[in-house]
Amino acid sequence: MAELTLDSVTKVFNEGGSDEIVAVDDVTMGIEDGEFLVLVGPSGCGKSTTLRMIAGLETVTDGEIRLGGRAINDTGPADRDIAMVFQSYALYPHMTVRENMSFGLEESTDMPDDEIRATVEETAAMMGIEELLDRKPSELSGGQQQRVALGRAIVRDPAAFLMDEPLSNLDAKLRATMRTELQRIQDELGVTTVYVTHDQTEAMTMGDRIAVLDDGVLQQVGTPLECYHTPANRFVAGFIGEPSMNFFPTTREGDALSNERFTYPLPEDVRETLGDATNVTLGVRPEDVEFAAEAETLGPHDFECVVDVVEPVGESNNVYLRFADAPDGETFIATISGMRTVSSGDRVVATIPPEAIHLFDDRTGEALK
Numbered sequence: 001m002a003e004l005t006l007d008s009v010t011k012v013f014n015e016g017g018s019d020e021i022v023a024v025d026d027v028t029m030g031i032e033d034g035e036f037l038v039l040v041g042p043s044g045c046g047k048s049t050t051l052r053m054i055a056g057l058e059t060v061t062d063g064e065i066r067l068g069g070r071a072i073n074d075t076g077p078a079d080r081d082i083a084m085v086f087q088s089y090a091l092y093p094h095m096t097v098r099e100n101m102s103f104g105l106e107e108s109t110d111m112p113d114d115e116i117r118a119t120v121e122e123t124a125a126m127m128g129i130e131e132l133l134d135r136k137p138s139e140l141s142g143g144q145q146q147r148v149a150l151g152r153a154i155v156r157d158p159a160a161f162l163m164d165e166p167l168s169n170l171d172a173k174l175r176a177t178m179r180t181e182l183q184r185i186q187d188e189l190g191v192t193t194v195y196v197t198h199d200q201t202e203a204m205t206m207g208d209r210i211a212v213l214d215d216g217v218l219q220q221v222g223t224p225l226e227c228y229h230t231p232a233n234r235f236v237a238g239f240i241g242e243p244s245m246n247f248f249p250t251t252r253e254g255d256a257l258s259n260e261r262f263t264y265p266l267p268e269d270v271r272e273t274l275g276d277a278t279n280v281t282l283g284v285r286p287e288d289v290e291f292a293a294e295a296e297t298l299g300p301h302d303f304e305c306v307v308d309v310v311e312p313v314g315e316s317n318n319v320y321l322r323f324a325d326a327p328d329g330e331t332f333i334a335t336i337s338g339m340r341t342v343s344s345g346d347r348v349v350a351t352i353p354p355e356a357i358h359l360f361d362d363r364t365g366e367a368l369k
């Protein structure tokens with residue numbers, strides 16, 4: 001079993017100095033044997049540092065990392081039975097593909113040469129790079145180099161894979177192909193994998209579960225759909241989902257949440273959680289904003305809007321709207337079917353249904369509903 005556990009793991013750079021940085025702050029999470037966990041978050045949130053601590057390339061300031069139940073804090077990177085794949089591929093330029101893939105096995109195992117050869121060829125076939133075995137990295141495209149880097153990790157048959165934005169140097173089309181291929185290979189091999197990305201589409205499509213980090217602090221660990229439908233807080237709600245969730249400030253007035261334009265009922269359990277707090281952010285996903293091309297009679301959650309910009313994204317359109325009574329106000333987004341035609345300047349009615357709203361406590365950012 002190669003489950004990977006982070007137990008209250010903290011990393012402080014320049015500890016005690018005036019430039020001290022808490023890059024990873026008391027992170028606890030478990031990655032199950034064979035699981036594909038995606039670590040996601042904005043630039044500088046501590047993803048790479050977390051991965052580098054697991055790999056042994058960075059020391060742990062506090063806490064414990066365990067692989068298969070065994071603490072590995074003090075184990076050198078070469079002895080951790082973990083293979084890491086970098087964004088930059090990090091292939092040895094003077095070696096052929098075959099040599100790049102064989103090197104680790106020759107160095108760290110006593111596998112006989114003919115077995116190494118067979119293992120390398122088998123892995124090369126799995127990665128579709130058999131024809132490239134005698135080439136040098138400089139004679140390969142970026143996509144081919146990345147396959148070799150992955151092949152080099154796979155051939156070692158490690159207890160865990162760590163991948164740091166491995167697809168970010170590839171063009172969009174190749175990235176999409178490699179995403180599915182990587183998932184297929186990981187599934188086939190069943191190797192515990194931690195995959196770092198700042199791309200939430202990658203996180204949503206690849207992970208069994210995703211772990212969302214912000215400013216070194218773990219915000220939520222859950223399946224992509226859990227993080228999407230029941231975000232733990234406003235940060236996760238805004239980070240997961242493309243386009244982002246729309247947020248509107250409201251104030252509690254008795255049993256309702258209101259602002260100059262809205263009144264939404266406040267669910268009873270939320271009233272209790274809120275206590276005497278008054279400020280609540282109301283969130284709605286762009287695809288939950290309903291849309292009528294013409295105004296008939298307006299219900300309490302229907303709003304007259306003006307179309308600012310229409311952004312076609314294949315089967316759907318992201319429609320940037322402004323409330324008609326606030327022509328200079330901020331826009332919000334509705335995602336509607338691409339079959340529907342609306343244009344900049346059109347007046348439309350947008351409905352924000354009460355059952356679709358998310359609520360966040362402004363004091364903590366925590367989700368209330």
Ligand code: ATP
Nearest residue numbers: 013014021023042043044045046047048049050198
């Ligand atoms: P990105 O997506 O941009 O790669 P990240 O989420 O991987 O970002 P890290 O590289 O882990 O973020 O960095 C986390 C924080 O730690 C940042 O504030 C960064 O500046 C800081 N940091 C990282 N490495 C060092 C270092 N060696 N010395 C000092 N500070 C560091």
